[in-house]
Amino acid sequence: MNDFAHDTRSTLEKYMPLLLGLLTAWLAGRALKKIFWTGFGMYWALRASGIHF
Secondary structure (H helix, E strand, O other): OOHHHHHHHHHHHHHHHHHHHHHHHHHHHHHHHHHHHHHHHHHHHHHHOOOOO
């Protein structure tokens, strides 16, 4: 195997956990944002209909 392929593989192996962690955090953040806005909208819809918590 030549040096370029070996360097590329080691770089990929080095940064892959970081990239996967960032991707996971980004997706979790998007999911939490959607859950928040859904709950917020449901709260105000129920409040406007006369149901108060």
